[in-house]
Amino acid sequence: MEICQTYKKKELPVIIMVHSKTVKAILFDLDGTLVRLPRIWEFFDELLIDTLNEFCIPLPQKDSRLAIWHSGGDFEHTLKGWGVSDYDEFIHRFDQLDLARRARMIESGEIHLFDDVDVLGNLHKEFKLGLVTNTPPDIALLELDAFGIKEHFDELVMLGTVEQHIAKPLPDGFLRCLNNLDVAPEQAVMVGDSSSDIIGGNRVGMITVLIQRPDQPALKNLELPPDLIITDLYELNSFSRASK
Numbered sequence: 001m002e003i004c005q006t007y008k009k010k011e012l013p014v015i016i017m018v019h020s021k022t023v024k025a026i027l028f029d030l031d032g033t034l035v036r037l038p039r040i041w042e043f044f045d046e047l048l049i050d051t052l053n054e055f056c057i058p059l060p061q062k063d064s065r066l067a068i069w070h071s072g073g074d075f076e077h078t079l080k081g082w083g084v085s086d087y088d089e090f091i092h093r094f095d096q097l098d099l100a101r102r103a104r105m106i107e108s109g110e111i112h113l114f115d116d117v118d119v120l121g122n123l124h125k126e127f128k129l130g131l132v133t134n135t136p137p138d139i140a141l142l143e144l145d146a147f148g149i150k151e152h153f154d155e156l157v158m159l160g161t162v163e164q165h166i167a168k169p170l171p172d173g174f175l176r177c178l179n180n181l182d183v184a185p186e187q188a189v190m191v192g193d194s195s196s197d198i199i200g201g202n203r204v205g206m207i208t209v210l211i212q213r214p215d216q217p218a219l220k221n222l223e224l225p226p227d228l229i230i231t232d233l234y235e236l237n238s239f240s241r242a243s244k
Ligand SMILES: [Mg+2]
Pocket: 029, 030, 031, 032, 033, 192, 193, 194
């Protein structure tokens, strides 16, 4: 387990000792954290291109297209700026293409669970577990059911493109999950692979853990950095051991 730069002054055992006494819940992101999509941002970009092409909208530059996945509340505004006149219809079609492609890729084994996800069973014996994902419900449930991990979660918050106006990193999804779990933000850990997980989790006052997957570029220049950086989910057992 590696301590984030900004936490150099603190020793890792101190962080765990301070927090784990009160940790009651661990919240997870889904895609990129528990489920491996090959070339995840290329995957979304290709879907976006396919949808834009179907609606005969000129393709924006790649940098702009990739930025939309981190735009939070600007998602709808950005799409309309590109020329999308019927936002709901566009999103509906995007989600249809996404669902169909993921079903094929799960079937072929191209989309699969990371090996360390089996730690959920152990963690669930001690902590409430929640899921906060920006993936739409039908797609998130497809993955959760296909991989048999739904049973590990006490609460599922699936925001998706229809609820993109309140998607991570905005606080609504985190707070909805925490409220339904009856856990205060400072009693909860957010585990995710992207800036929206870390920035959003920090903003609501959670302990944040960045999972750095091997084929993902390192996150840089986060406005609010993670409390911890881990390279596999088994390292979360440290919260469990320290709380005993
Ligand atoms: Mg993710």
